[in-house]
Amino acid sequence: MGTRHIPLPRLYELLLGKERDRWSPEARFIEAAHNGDVGKIKKIAKELDVQxxxxxATVANTTYMGMNALHAAAGCGSFSVFEYLVEEVKMDVDLPDTAQQFTPVAHAITNGNLPAVKYLIDHGADLHQQRAKGNITLLHVAAVHGYSEIVKFLLVRGADVDAISDLGTALADAAIRGYPSIVKTLLEHNADPNDARCQFGPLSMALQKSSVARVKLLIQGGANVSGDSPRDNLLIKAAEKGLTEAIKCLLEAGANPNVPNAFGRLPIELAVEYGTREDVEILFPFTSPISTVENWSVDGIISHVKMEIKQLEDDNFVKERVSDLKRQADEAFKKQDYLNASMLYTQALKMDNFDTKLLSNRSLCWLRMGDGQRAFGDATKCKRMRPKWAKVHYRQGAALMFLKGGDGAEVILPCMPTAERSEAHAESQALLFVLLD
Known part of the structure; x- marks a missing residue:
């Protein structure tokens, strides 16, 4: 079942009151169309036809609050009203309303009216239409509202299963909204669960919404679980939410439990803090020993993380420890020991993940080690916290230039939001001018 909507008559009652005699004739006209009352439509149109x-002509051109008769009829009108409006009056089946830019068939989908959708498509409505605002297709509308039968119909009729909107694919929409049946249908019609054009993949969205059912469906459908950067670390998300079954599925599908998040914390460490002992036990055989954990066992990692959490509650300890780690990292960097420097900066970030200098320095370490994606990730995160800091713009531009010079550019750039991609591109061009000047 899809999301609920206020029926049009009820909406008018809330806005105009229950006494319909006080409504404008245009409002009564649109309500008549919504109710499929052809006789009343004609009667009110005659009243409105003062010219x-x-x-x-009056029926075709009368609107109220941006909607015409066909938009309203698409909600729950009868076939007789469609025959009259489309076949006799010849109303445009692809004309959007002026309020939401929804066409009649989009209104029909929003209201879950499958017979109306079929009728309008059969009578010329564009199956591949996209809403001007957001590039939203009919398939996106059906997926967002959870109408599985309409999704099936659109796919059978030839809708593009991988059509992209500003928010992603229909599969991504269904994954984040929580409709396993639609996820299953889209995958059965060969939807791509790894579409690089999506800012966030369907599997990531399913984990964000703690939907193990959708996680399983997407993995069975071929979703990639081997993210090797903090941005797409799926095990991290599952561990943070304590999703035991999702952790099992991801590990069975080959997810790497040894990739830390942006602050150097592994899934097993997060499982201690946010999950259960079972989660830790599941992750333990697949996790490489952590050098700072003296007793490498399930009990040992639990004790270690709990001690870290307790220490983080002591402000003086945190300040002293971060200062000491930063000093050691700076010394390692001066010796060009970038690996140890990055590890030390990471340890410091585990204790203070809002220190922009640590992020900036680690970004430079990644760059010196040839890891442009991590360098760009740290610089971007740092820029969000200090957008006016000149150094971080330089860091991001340097990382982007490195990526554009290698294979990584085509991987990361399409996944960035359009505005951020344009801004980063401009910064890289400015940096290139400085370097060549």
């Missing part, structure tokens, strides 16, 4: 244009 003598004729009833068909």
């Amino acid at each position: 003598g244009r004729g009833i068909p």
Whole structure:
């Protein structure tokens, strides 16, 4: 079942009151269309036709709050009203309303009216239409509202299963909204669960919503679980939410439990803090020993993380420890020991993940080690916290230039939001000018 909507008559009652005699004739006209009452449509149109244009012309051109008769009829009108409006009056089946830019068939989908959708498509409505705002297709609308039968119909009729909107694919929409049946249908019609054009993949969205059912479906459908960067670390998300079954599925599908998040914390460490002992036990055989954990066992890692959490509650300890780690990292960097420097900066970030200098320095370490994606990730995160800091713009530009010079550019750039991609591109061009000057 899809999301609920306020029926149009009820909406008008809330706005105009229950006494319909006080409504404007345009409001009563649109309500009549919504109710599929052809006789009343004609009667009110005759009342509105003060210029003598004729009833068909008046019916076609009368609107209220941006909607015409066909938009309203698409909600729950009968076939007789469609036959009258489309076949006799010849109303445009692809004309969007002026309020939401929804066409009649989009209104029909929003209201879950499958017979109306079929009728309008059969009578010329564009199956591949996209809403001007957001590039939203009919398939996106059906997926967002959870109408599985309409999704099936659109796919059978030839809708593009991988059509992209500003928010992603229909599969991504269904994954984040929580409709396993639609996820299953889209995958059965060969939807791509790894579409690089999506800012966030369907599997990531399913984990964000703690939907193990959708996680399983997506993995069975071929979703990639081997993210090797903090941005797409799926095990991290599962561990943070304590999703035991999702952790099992991801590990069975080959997810790497030894990739830390942006602050150097592994899934097993997060499982201690946010999950259960079972989660830790599941992750333990697949996790490489952590050098700072003296007793490498399930009990040992639990004790270690709990001690870290307790220490983080002591402000003086945190300040002293971060200062000491930063000093050691700076010394390692001066010796060009970038690996140890990055590890030390990571340890410090585990204790203070809002220190932009640590992020900036680690970004430079990644760059010196040839890891442009991590360098760019740290610089971008740092820029969000200090957007006016000149150094971080330089860091991001340097990382982007490195990526554009290698294979990584085509991997990361399409996944960035359009505005951020344009801004980063401009910064890289400015940096290139400085370096070449």
